[in-house]
Amino acid sequence: MELKVSDLACARGGIPVLTGVSFGLASGQALLLRGPNGIGKTTLLRTLAGLQPALAGEISLDREAFAYAAHADGLKATLTVAENLWFWARIYGTRDIAPALAAFNLEDLSERQAHNLSAGQKRRLGLARLLVTGRRIWALDEPTVSLDAASVGLFAQAVKAHCASGGAALIATHIDLGFEAEVLDLTPFRATADSARAFDDGFSEAFL
Amino acid sequence: MSSLWEYANPKKFMQTSAWMLPGVSIAAGVCLIVGLVWGFFFTPDDFRQGSTVKIIYLHVPSALMAINAWLMMLVASLIWIVRRHHVSALAARAAAPVGLVMTLIALLTGAIWGQPMWGTYWAWDPRLTSFLILFLFYLGYIALWAAIDNPDTAADLTGVLCLVGSIFALLSRYAVNFWNQGLHQGASLSLDKEENISNVFFFPLLICILGFVLLFVALVLLRTRTEIRSRRLKALLARERLGA
Amino acid sequence: MIALLLRDLRLAIRSGGGFGLGLAFFLILTVLVPFGVGPESQVLGRIAPGILWVGALLACLLSLDRIFALDYEDGSLDLLATAPLPLEGMTAVKALAHWLTTGLPLTLVAPLLGVLLSLPAPGYQWLLITLAVGTPALSFIGAFGAALTVGLKRGGLLLSLLVLPLYVPTLIFGAETLRRGIEGQATTTPLLLLAGITLGAIAILPFAAAAAIRINIR
Numbered sequence: 001m002e003l004k005v006s007d008l009a010c011a012r013g014g015i016p017v018l019t020g021v022s023f024g025l026a027s028g029q030a031l032l033l034r035g036p037n038g039i040g041k042t043t044l045l046r047t048l049a050g051l052q053p054a055l056a057g058e059i060s061l062d063r064e065a066f067a068y069a070a071h072a073d074g075l076k077a078t079l080t081v082a083e084n085l086w087f088w089a090r091i092y093g094t095r096d097i098a099p100a101l102a103a104f105n106l107e108d109l110s111e112r113q114a115h116n117l118s119a120g121q122k123r124r125l126g127l128a129r130l131l132v133t134g135r136r137i138w139a140l141d142e143p144t145v146s147l148d149a150a151s152v153g154l155f156a157q158a159v160k161a162h163c164a165s166g167g168a169a170l171i172a173t174h175i176d177l178g179f180e181a182e183v184l185d186l187t188p189f190r191a192t193a194d195s196a197r198a199f200d201d202g203f204s205e206a207f208l
Numbered sequence: 209m210s211s212l213w214e215y216a217n218p219k220k221f222m223q224t225s226a227w228m229l230p231g232v233s234i235a236a237g238v239c240l241i242v243g244l245v246w247g248f249f250f251t252p253d254d255f256r257q258g259s260t261v262k263i264i265y266l267h268v269p270s271a272l273m274a275i276n277a278w279l280m281m282l283v284a285s286l287i288w289i290v291r292r293h294h295v296s297a298l299a300a301r302a303a304a305p306v307g308l309v310m311t312l313i314a315l316l317t318g319a320i321w322g323q324p325m326w327g328t329y330w331a332w333d334p335r336l337t338s339f340l341i342l343f344l345f346y347l348g349y350i351a352l353w354a355a356i357d358n359p360d361t362a363a364d365l366t367g368v369l370c371l372v373g374s375i376f377a378l379l380s381r382y383a384v385n386f387w388n389q390g391l392h393q394g395a396s397l398s399l400d401k402e403e404n405i406s407n408v409f410f411f412p413l414l415i416c417i418l419g420f421v422l423l424f425v426a427l428v429l430l431r432t433r434t435e436i437r438s439r440r441l442k443a444l445l446a447r448e449r450l451g452a
Numbered sequence: 453m454i455a456l457l458l459r460d461l462r463l464a465i466r467s468g469g470g471f472g473l474g475l476a477f478f479l480i481l482t483v484l485v486p487f488g489v490g491p492e493s494q495v496l497g498r499i500a501p502g503i504l505w506v507g508a509l510l511a512c513l514l515s516l517d518r519i520f521a522l523d524y525e526d527g528s529l530d531l532l533a534t535a536p537l538p539l540e541g542m543t544a545v546k547a548l549a550h551w552l553t554t555g556l557p558l559t560l561v562a563p564l565l566g567v568l569l570s571l572p573a574p575g576y577q578w579l580l581i582t583l584a585v586g587t588p589a590l591s592f593i594g595a596f597g598a599a600l601t602v603g604l605k606r607g608g609l610l611l612s613l614l615v616l617p618l619y620v621p622t623l624i625f626g627a628e629t630l631r632r633g634i635e636g637q638a639t640t641t642p643l644l645l646l647a648g649i650t651l652g653a654i655a656i657l658p659f660a661a662a663a664a665i666r667i668n669i670r
């Protein structure tokens with residue numbers, strides 16, 4: 001098991017949004033996170049990435065094998081496509097950016113500065129970043145925003161290839177990616193007043 | 209088991225402070241009235257400084273409290289960072305404007321005193337300069353609290369600022385001394401010095417200092433209660449949003 | 453870490469503003485001072501050390517909010533925080549990059565501006581020495597301030613308010629060393645204290661800045 005989450009509760013802005021989340025992710029598996037806007041998909045991914053503390057529950061995860069792709073791509077507008085990728089490759093200690101460029105059909109754009117890219121091309125570059133991290137477990141937040149059908153196909157291909165080579169992916173998305181994947185609907189874990197009370201740090205509780 | 213940390217519970221703090229507040233306020237008022245009236249009207253004029261010396265009854269206590277308020281904020285910030293007691297963070301927040309006003313009183317009374325004594329309202333004397341810098345530290349601290357919406361984030365960041373700021377405040381004090389040896393008289397109060405100010409001035413001054421300490425405690429208690437109530441309001445609104 | 457340093461340097465040079473702005477500000481300030489205080493070289497020579505130090509400090513302040521704010525806005529800060537790079541190292545490297553693109557150029561052009569202010573002859577070497585020793589402290593203190601205010605919408609002004617009081621000791625010892633150097637007095641003590649502040653800031657503040665970043669992005 002690459003990732004195991006048990007009875008996790010997480011908060012956004014100090015207010016619990018999800019409670020009692022439990023699931024597992026095995027190598028070779030892709031898991032789609034679903035749920036209406038505001039349910040807490042981003043919050044869950046950020047908690048898994050270690051950017052914010054969990055209110056309760058356990059996350060068993062090798063952070064050394066984990067790569068997170070946020071909603072924002074983290075691209076530098078004045079760097080070229082290749083330079084952007086190079087930077088992340090160096091940060092993650094990998095060398096080769098050619099496969100990542102090829103996987104997202106970015107070879108012809110590699111010398112173009114990022115601010116001259118279209119929204120979809122930027123998104124592809126942001127996704128190519130995941131490939132150069134060389135990490136086994138991917139966590140993606142709405143990866144297909146502003147991608148056209150062909151690019152979604154490229155992305156699905158990349159995820160399939162990644163899983164086939166022993167990787168795992170956790171993807172928060174609304175659309176059908178066109179491949180077999182398990183789905184985890186977060187709606188049942190939405191925090192209610194009752195479930196949230198258990199994670200009150202006692203401060204507001206003291207008055208209520 | 210009863211321990212000091214019990215007062216970190218907001219409910220317990222609210223109960224205890226409600227019980228303490230009237231007593232402390234009255235004691236502060238009595239001390240200030242007795243000390244100031246005694247000091248202003250029943251002590252002789254200084255043979256060199258004349259009646260201007262009497263501003264000492266405001267100047268010295270406020271200057272003391274200006275520094276002690278910062279120390280209290282430092283301790284409260286440490287308690288918040290280490291033990292994460294909300295009351296502590298809120299008390300630090302509550303103390304800052306009080307400390308700011310104390311610093312301002314010390315600076316203003318100093319200026320009023322300085323005019324007849326040194327012939328100028330302001331001089332870049334080390335102590336004056338240090339207090340001006342302290343004033344800026346208070347401003348920055350309060351501004352940071354005010355700028356951040358999430359109360360826990362604000363408490364964390366102002367706590368870090370308070371720790372780092374304290375180091376730099378100490379450094380500044382030393383640097384300013386190095387930069388200019390000033391005309392300010394030595395400490396008015398100390399235990400081991402021979403040439404302490406005479407007893408005639410000493411006792412009313414002591415009462416005034418006590419009055420300022422009590423006033424500070426009363427104001428901080430009052431302001432902390434306000435902060436806790438506003439946090440409670442936020443918690444209630446958040447709960448309402450979850451649909452309780 | 454080197455990759456991050458190179459990236460920040462490349463960004464600073466390419467995006468124009470960050471790199472040249474501080475220098476231009478320093479130049480303009482130095483040109484304005486004689487208009488304000490009059491052209492007598494004696495008066496200018498007397499205030500030159502202070503003006504040059506205050507000018508360098510303000511020029512440094514100008515670009516502080518760029519250290520983390522740009523990375524925060526485009527999401528890189530979140531990604532860097534999850535990358536295999538200690539956040540403390542990240543803040544230190546970014547402060548270093550800031551120094552290389554502002555503090556170092558300011559130090560190098562300061563003697564030229566000293567000519568405009570009739571800085572006395574022995575002052576030039578001391579100007580170079582004190583700025584070279586003192587400006588790293590300005591960048592590291594500034595990075596701490598920038599980390600505190602990174603999540604705020606209009607953090608720039610607040611950043612100045614927080615950072616300027618922290619700059620006081622650096623300014624005092626820097627300008628004092630320079631003044632003493634010009635007057636031929638002993639400079640060892642203030643220079644050592646200045647170096648001490650710089651080393652202390654480099655040793656401690658990246659940790660405080662990293663803590664502030666962690667709090668701000670959670």
